[in-house]
Amino acid sequence: MIRVTIWNEYRHEKEMPEVAAIYPEGIHNELKKALSKENDDFVIRAVAMDDPECGLPQSVLEDTDVLIWWGHAHHGDVPDALAEKIADRVRKGMGFIALHSSHLSKPFLKLMGTSGRLNWRDADRERLWTVAPGHPIAKGVPAYIEIPAEEMYGEPFGIPEPNRLVFIGWFAGGEVFRSGCCFLREAGRIFYFQPGHETNPTYKIPEIIKIIGNAVRWAYNPSADYSTDCTDCGHPAPLEKK
Amino acid sequence: MIRVTIWNEYRHEKEMPEVAAIYPEGIHNELKKALSKENDDFVIRAVAMDDPECGLPQSVLEDTDVLIWWGHAHHGDVPDALAEKIADRVRKGMGFIALHSSHLSKPFLKLMGTSGRLNWRDADRERLWTVAPGHPIAKGVPAYIEIPAEEMYGEPFGIPEPNRLVFIGWFAGGEVFRSGCCFLREAGRIFYFQPGHETNPTYKIPEIIKIIGNAVRWAYNPSADYSTDCTDCGHPAPLEKK
Amino acid sequence: MIRVTIWNEYRHEKEMPEVAAIYPEGIHNELKKALSKENDDFVIRAVAMDDPECGLPQSVLEDTDVLIWWGHAHHGDVPDALAEKIADRVRKGMGFIALHSSHLSKPFLKLMGTSGRLNWRDADRERLWTVAPGHPIAKGVPAYIEIPAEEMYGEPFGIPEPNRLVFIGWFAGGEVFRSGCCFLREAGRIFYFQPGHETNPTYKIPEIIKIIGNAVRWAYNPSADYSTDCTDCGHPAPLEKK
Amino acid sequence: MIRVTIWNEYRHEKEMPEVAAIYPEGIHNELKKALSKENDDFVIRAVAMDDPECGLPQSVLEDTDVLIWWGHAHHGDVPDALAEKIADRVRKGMGFIALHSSHLSKPFLKLMGTSGRLNWRDADRERLWTVAPGHPIAKGVPAYIEIPAEEMYGEPFGIPEPNRLVFIGWFAGGEVFRSGCCFLREAGRIFYFQPGHETNPTYKIPEIIKIIGNAVRWAYNPSADYSTDCTDCGHPAPLEKK
Numbered sequence: 001m002i003r004v005t006i007w008n009e010y011r012h013e014k015e016m017p018e019v020a021a022i023y024p025e026g027i028h029n030e031l032k033k034a035l036s037k038e039n040d041d042f043v044i045r046a047v048a049m050d051d052p053e054c055g056l057p058q059s060v061l062e063d064t065d066v067l068i069w070w071g072h073a074h075h076g077d078v079p080d081a082l083a084e085k086i087a088d089r090v091r092k093g094m095g096f097i098a099l100h101s102s103h104l105s106k107p108f109l110k111l112m113g114t115s116g117r118l119n120w121r122d123a124d125r126e127r128l129w130t131v132a133p134g135h136p137i138a139k140g141v142p143a144y145i146e147i148p149a150e151e152m153y154g155e156p157f158g159i160p161e162p163n164r165l166v167f168i169g170w171f172a173g174g175e176v177f178r179s180g181c182c183f184l185r186e187a188g189r190i191f192y193f194q195p196g197h198e199t200n201p202t203y204k205i206p207e208i209i210k211i212i213g214n215a216v217r218w219a220y221n222p223s224a225d226y227s228t229d230c231t232d233c234g235h236p237a238p239l240e241k242k
Numbered sequence: 243m244i245r246v247t248i249w250n251e252y253r254h255e256k257e258m259p260e261v262a263a264i265y266p267e268g269i270h271n272e273l274k275k276a277l278s279k280e281n282d283d284f285v286i287r288a289v290a291m292d293d294p295e296c297g298l299p300q301s302v303l304e305d306t307d308v309l310i311w312w313g314h315a316h317h318g319d320v321p322d323a324l325a326e327k328i329a330d331r332v333r334k335g336m337g338f339i340a341l342h343s344s345h346l347s348k349p350f351l352k353l354m355g356t357s358g359r360l361n362w363r364d365a366d367r368e369r370l371w372t373v374a375p376g377h378p379i380a381k382g383v384p385a386y387i388e389i390p391a392e393e394m395y396g397e398p399f400g401i402p403e404p405n406r407l408v409f410i411g412w413f414a415g416g417e418v419f420r421s422g423c424c425f426l427r428e429a430g431r432i433f434y435f436q437p438g439h440e441t442n443p444t445y446k447i448p449e450i451i452k453i454i455g456n457a458v459r460w461a462y463n464p465s466a467d468y469s470t471d472c473t474d475c476g477h478p479a480p481l482e483k484k
Numbered sequence: 485m486i487r488v489t490i491w492n493e494y495r496h497e498k499e500m501p502e503v504a505a506i507y508p509e510g511i512h513n514e515l516k517k518a519l520s521k522e523n524d525d526f527v528i529r530a531v532a533m534d535d536p537e538c539g540l541p542q543s544v545l546e547d548t549d550v551l552i553w554w555g556h557a558h559h560g561d562v563p564d565a566l567a568e569k570i571a572d573r574v575r576k577g578m579g580f581i582a583l584h585s586s587h588l589s590k591p592f593l594k595l596m597g598t599s600g601r602l603n604w605r606d607a608d609r610e611r612l613w614t615v616a617p618g619h620p621i622a623k624g625v626p627a628y629i630e631i632p633a634e635e636m637y638g639e640p641f642g643i644p645e646p647n648r649l650v651f652i653g654w655f656a657g658g659e660v661f662r663s664g665c666c667f668l669r670e671a672g673r674i675f676y677f678q679p680g681h682e683t684n685p686t687y688k689i690p691e692i693i694k695i696i697g698n699a700v701r702w703a704y705n706p707s708a709d710y711s712t713d714c715t716d717c718g719h720p721a722p723l724e725k726k
Numbered sequence: 727m728i729r730v731t732i733w734n735e736y737r738h739e740k741e742m743p744e745v746a747a748i749y750p751e752g753i754h755n756e757l758k759k760a761l762s763k764e765n766d767d768f769v770i771r772a773v774a775m776d777d778p779e780c781g782l783p784q785s786v787l788e789d790t791d792v793l794i795w796w797g798h799a800h801h802g803d804v805p806d807a808l809a810e811k812i813a814d815r816v817r818k819g820m821g822f823i824a825l826h827s828s829h830l831s832k833p834f835l836k837l838m839g840t841s842g843r844l845n846w847r848d849a850d851r852e853r854l855w856t857v858a859p860g861h862p863i864a865k866g867v868p869a870y871i872e873i874p875a876e877e878m879y880g881e882p883f884g885i886p887e888p889n890r891l892v893f894i895g896w897f898a899g900g901e902v903f904r905s906g907c908c909f910l911r912e913a914g915r916i917f918y919f920q921p922g923h924e925t926n927p928t929y930k931i932p933e934i935i936k937i938i939g940n941a942v943r944w945a946y947n948p949s950a951d952y953s954t955d956c957t958d959c960g961h962p963a964p965l966e967k968k
Contacts, residue, residue: 091357091400093618113355113402114427115333129902131881134577134671139707143882155857156869158333158428160355161890163403163647164668168881168894168902176855176894176902184648185356186400187618223623335860371660373639376819376913381949385640397615398627403648405889406910410639410652410660418613418652418660426890429860465865575841575884597839598911599817642817642912647887669840670884 002220003043005064006031007055009071010048012198019198027070027196027203034209035216042216049074054082061085062226066095066216071105072198083107090188093224097215100196103157108192111185115158118177123149123200125172128179132166137180137191137214145207151197153177159192167211169194180211182218189219244462245285247306248273249297251313252290254440261440269312269438269445276451277458284458291316296324303327304468308337308458313347314440325349332430335466339457342438345399350434353427357400360419365391365442367414370421374408379422379433379456387449393439395419401434409453411436422453424460431461486704487527489548490515491539493555494532496682503682511554511680511687518693519700526700533558538566545569546710550579550700555589556682567591574672577708581699584680587641592676595669599642602661607633607684609656612663616650621664621675621698629691635681637661643676651695653678664695666702673703728946729769731790732757733781735797736774738924745924753796753922753929760935761942768942775800780808787811788952792821792942797831798924809833816914819950823941826922829883834918837911841884844903849875849926851898854905858892863906863917863940871933877923879903885918893937895920906937908944915945 008028012019023030028046036044045064047055049071061067067086071078083106090096090111098108103116126147130138154175160183167180179194193215195202202208250270254261265272270288278286287306289297291313303309309328313320325348332338332353340350345358368389372380396417402425409422421436435457437444444450492512496503507514512530520528529548531539533555545551551570555562567590574580574595582592587600610631614622638659644667651664663678677699679686686692734754738745749756754772762770771790773781775797787793793812797804809832816822816837824834829842852873856864880901886909893906905920919941921928928934 087355088357111355113329113353115330127900127902129881131883131904133882134705134707134709136705136707155855155894156859157857160402160425160427161405161888164887165891165904168904170896170900170902174853174896176853176896178857178891178894183402185402221618221620223618223620225618369658369660371639373641373662375640376947376949376951378947378949397613397652398617399615404645406645407649407662410662412654412658412660416611416654418611418654420615420649420652463860463862465860465862467860571839572841595839597813597837599814644886644909644911645889667886669886 001041001043002216003063003065004035004045004068004216005056005060005066006044006046006068007070008046008048009074010050011074012072016198022199022201023203027198030203031068031212034203035213038209039213039216042213049077054078056082056086061089064094065224066097066219068097068099068212068216069102069105069107070099070196072101075105078106080106083110087111089226090190091186092226093187093221095216095219095221096188096190097212097219098190098192100194103192108190111188111190112159112183114160117158118156119154119175121152121173123197124152126150126152126195127170128195129168129170130166131168132164135164135166136218137166137182137211139214141207141211141214145205147195147200147202147205149200150195150202151200153179153194187221187224189221191215191219243283243285244458245305245307246277246287246310246458247298247302247308248286248288248310249312250288250290251316252292253316254314258440264441264443265445269440272445273310273454276445277455280451281455281458284455291319296320298324298328303331306336307466308339308461310339310341310454310458311344311347311349312341312438314343317347320348322348325352329353331468332432333428334468335429335463336468337458337461337463338430338432339454339461340432340434342436345434350432353430353432354401354425356402359400360398361396361417363394363415365439366394368392368394368437369412370437371410371412372408373410374406377406377408378460379408379424379453381456382452383449383456387447389437389442389444389447391442392437392444393442395421395436429463429466431463433457433461485525485527486700487547487549488519488529488552488700489540489544489550490528490530490552491554492530492532493558494534495558496556500682506683506685507687511682514687515552515696518687519697522693523697523700526697533561538562540566540570545573548578549708550581550703552581552583552696552700553586553589553591554583554680556585559589562590564590567594571595573710574674575670576710577671577705578710579700579703579705580672580674581696581703582674582676584678587676592674595672595674596643596667598644601642602640603638603659605636605657607681608636610634610636610679611654612679613652613654614650615652616648619648619650620702621650621666621695623698625691625695625698629689631679631684631686631689633684634679634686635684637663637678671705671708673705675699675703727767727769728942729789729791730761730771730794730942731782731786731792732770732772732794733796734772734774735800736776737800738798742924748925748927749929753924756929757794757938760929761939764935765939765942768939775803780804782808782812787815790820791950792823792945794823794825794938794942795828795831795833796825796922798827801831804832806832809836813837815952816916817912818952819913819947821942821945821947822914822916823938823945824916824918826920829918834916837914837916838885838909840886843884844882845880845901847878847899849923850878852876852878852921853896854921855894855896856892857894858890861890861892862944863892863908863937865940866936867933867940871931873921873926873928873931875926876921876928877926879905879920913947913950915947917941917945
C-alpha cells in the first residue's frame with residue numbers, strides 16, 4: 001500500500017473554460033481517478049492550493065509516501081515554510097513527482113538547487129522517447145509515445161545532471177527536452193515529468209498515466225525514516241575512540 | 243588572472259583568544275596570504291561578515307570569479323537575499339568553495355538541495371586520502387595528508403551524490419567522511435572541503451593550501467555568462483517551425 | 485521469487501586448511517545457507533568454477549535474475565566468452581554482485597571499464613560505515629558494522645564514480661575504502677561489496693548477510709528483457725518521417 | 727601545447743568515390759587541417775588503420791595527450807591488445823574522443839562497459855542542441871547548430887549515464903539522440919560526439935570543429951601520470967599502523 005497525495009494549484013480549471021472543459025474536476029481528481037484504476041495498492045488523496053493550509057496540513061503530509069505536484073502560475077502563493085517542510089520530508093524519504101510547470105515550484109527548486117529555467121512556446125506535436133528502457137519508470141512503456149499537442153518545453157533546462165535520464169522529448173518544431181529525469185536527495189527520490197499542460201488533454205493518454213504510476217512506485221521508499229531531525233547537525237558522535 | 247574573493251564570518255577570531263592566537267588577522271587574511279604566495283595569477287580579496295553589506299556588495303560579487311566561504315556559528319546572519327544572489331551567480335558560472343563548517347551555510351544549502359547534516363565531535367587525528375588521483379584538485383597532492391588535529395566530521399553527510407569525490411577523511415577515533423566533494427550546478431562548479439576548524443592551525447599546512455588553490459582553478463569557469471537572467475523562465479523560443 | 489546464482493572460485497577452500505576450517509563447504513554454500521534463511525523468496529543455486537562449463541552453462545545463466553560472484557586468485561581461468569556473455573546479460577537486466585576480490589574479476593572489469601586496482605595489506609579491524617542511510621541496500625543496517633578482522637582494501641580504488649556510494653570502510657591501520665558501490669549499466673544494476681576475505685569469517689556476520697540480501701533485492705530488475713540482441717546495432721529505425 | 731593524435735579507419739575514403747569526393751585526403755587529415763587552423767597550441771598527428779602497427783606504435787601512443795578516434799566498418803581489425811593498451815592509457819589520463827560510428831569501436835566499448843548499441847537510418851536534417859551552455863565543450867557554441875544532412879542516430883543509446891550530457895540531437899524524422907556525452911574513467915576523460923558520417927560533409931562545419939577543439943582541451947589532463955602500473959593491484963600499502 002502506497003499513500004499518494006496529489007497536490008494541484010487548481011485555479012486554471014476554475015478560471016479558464018477551455019481548461020475546465022478538459023478537466024472539469026481538476027487535474028488532481030483526473031489523475032486520482034486514472035491512477036486508482038490501474039493501481040490497486042495506491043491509497044490516493046487529491047488536494048488543492050485553496051484548501052485549508054494550502055492543502056497540506058501536517059497530518060496529510062505525515063500520511064504521504066509520495067507527493068505528486070502540479071503548479072503553474074501561482075508558485076509564489078505556496079508559503080516558504082510549507083515548501084521547506086515538504087523538502088525536508090523528501091530528504092527523509094518521501095517521494096516527490098513534479099509535473100510539467102512544477103519545474104519552477106518552490107519544493108522542486110529547493111531540492112534541485114538550480115534555476116529550473118527552460119525555453120517554451122505554444123503547443124506542438126511531441127514524441128516522448130524512452131532513453132532508459134530497462135528503468136522501472138519505463139516498465140511497459142513503448143519505445144516512444146506520441147502526444148498530439150503539448151506545450152513545447154525546450155533546452156537548456158536548468159537542472160543538475162539527473163541521476164538517471166529516462167525520457168527525452170522531441171518536438172515537431174525543432175526542439176528537444178529532458179522530459180523525464182530522476183534525482184536523489186538523501187533518502188528521497190524525485191522525478192520530474194514534462195508532459196501535462198492544462199490546455200492539452202495529456203493526462204488522458206494511458207501511457208502517460210502508466211509512467212506516472214511507475215514513477216510513484218519508483219519514488220516510494222519503504223526505508224524512509226521520518227523521525228530523524230534533519231535540521232539538527234549536532235548529533236553526538238556515535239563512537240568512542242578505542 | 244582569476245578574481246578570488248574569500249569571505250569569512252570573522253567572529254571567532256575576535257571573540258576567542260585561542261582562535262586569535264592561530265589566526266590573528268582572521269582565517270580570510272591567512273588564506274589570502276597563503277594562496278597569494280603560491281598563485282601569481284590569483285587576484286584575491288578578503289572580506290568579512292561584519293563589513294558593509296555583509297562583505298559582498300554587488301560590485302564585489304560582480305568582480306568575483308571564485309568565492310571561497312568560511313562560516314560557522316552565524317549562518318543565520320547572512321541575509322536570504324544575499325544568499326540567493328550568490329547561488330544565482332554560481333548557477334551562471336561563478337565558482338564556490340565551501341570550507342569546513344560552511345556545510346550549513348545558506349549559499350551551500352541553496353545549491354545542494356539537501357540538509358547538509360553530519361556527525362561531529364572534538365578534534366582528532368585525521369588522514370585525508372586522495373580518492374581521485376588524476377583529478378585537477380588532487381594535482382601534486384600526495385596519496386594522503388596527515389592532519390595532527392582536526393574537528394571530527396563523520397558520515398552520514400547530507401549531500402547529493404558528488405559529481406566527483408576527490409578526498410575521504412579517516413579519523414583515528416573510528417570515523418570516515420567525504421571530505422572533498424565536487425558538485426555541478428548549471429554553469430557553476432562547487433567544491434566542499436572539510437578541513438579547517440578555527441581552533442586547529444589546519445590552514446597552515448602547505449598541502450591544504452595547495453588543494454584550495456587547485457580547487458580555485460578547477461572551479462573557475464571562463465565560459466561563465468553572467469548576463470543571462472536565470473529568474474526568467476519565459477525566454478521566447480529561438481526556433482520557428484519549419 | 486528471485487532466482488539467485490552464487491558463483492565461487494572454490495579453490496582456496498580445497499587447498500588451504502585455514503579456509504576450509506571457516507567455510508568447509510565453500511563460500512558459495514555458506515552464502516546460500518545464510519541468504520536462504522533470511523529470504524524466503526530467493527531461489528538460490530550455488531555453483532563453482534570447476535563445475536562443468538565453469539559452473540555457468542547457458543541454461544543456468546538464463547535461469548538467473550541476480551548473479552553473486554566471488555573470485556580471487558584464478559580470474560584468468562574464466563573464459564573470455566563466458567565473461568562477455570555474463571556482461572551482456574547484465575546490460576539486459578540481470579543483477580550482478582561482485583564480492584571482495586572480485587574487483588578484478590573479468591565480468592566486473594568488463595562492466596566498469598576501469599582498472600579495478602586498489603591497495604591492500606593483511607587483515608585489520610574494519611568499521612563499515614553507512615553513508616546512504618535511506619538506500620534500499622542499507623535497509624535495517626546500523627550506522628556502522630564492526631568487522632573484527634578483514635583484509636585491508638585501500639584507496640585509490642580504480643572504479644568509475646559510483647551511481648550511489650552506500651558504504652565506506654574505515655581500517656584501524658589508517659585507510660579508507662569505498663566498500664559498497666552501486667553502478668548502473670543499461671538495464672543492469674551492479675553492486676560491489678568489499679568485505680569477505682577467505683581467511684576471515686566475515687560471511688558469518690548477520691549484518692553482512694543482511695546487506696548482501698538487500699543488494700540482491702536492489703539489483704533484481706523485473707523489467708529486464710533478455711530477448712533484445714545487444715550485439716546488433718543495426719536496428720531498423722522505428723519511425724517514418726512525417 | 728597539447729599533443730593530439732587523430733586515428734582514422736581510412737578505408738571508406740579509398741573505396742567509395744562519394745566519400746573521397748568529400749574527404750580526398752581522409753577524415754583524419756581533414757580534421758587535422760581544420761583543428762590546426764583554430765588551435766595554435768595543438769601539435770597534431772594524423773594516422774590510419776592501415777599504417778604500420780595499426781597507426782599506433784608504442785612511441786606514438788606515448789606521445790599522445792588526446793586521442794581522437796574515427797572507426798566504422800572495420801572495428802574488428804583493431805587488435806584486442808592495442809585496444810586494451812589504449813584503454814589503459816586513458817585510465818591513466820589520456821583524453822579520448824570517439825567520433826560518430828566509433829560508438830562501437832573497441833577502445834570506446836572497453837571504457838564504457840556497455841553495448842554501445844543505438845538505432846539508425848539514413849541521413850536526415852539534424853539540429854544539435856546545447857544542453858549544458860556553461861560547459862567548456864560548449865564554449866562559443868550557439869544554442870543550436872543546424873546540420874543539413876547527417877546519418878540519423880537514435881535512442882536508446884547503450885551507454886552508462888554520462889557524467890555530463892552536453893548536446894542532444896534532434897532529427898527532422900522524429901528522433902532524438904544524446905549526441906555529446908562526457909565520461910570519466912579514473913584519470914581519463916572521454917567525449918563521445920555523434921555527428922560525422924562519412925558521406926556527409928559535417929566536418930566542414932565550423933561549429934563542429936569548434937566543438938571538437940573544445941573537447942580536446944577538456945579531455946586533456948595535465949595531471950596524468952602514465953608511469954603508474956594499472957595492471958598491478960598489489961601495491962604495498964603506504965601506511966604503517968600507528
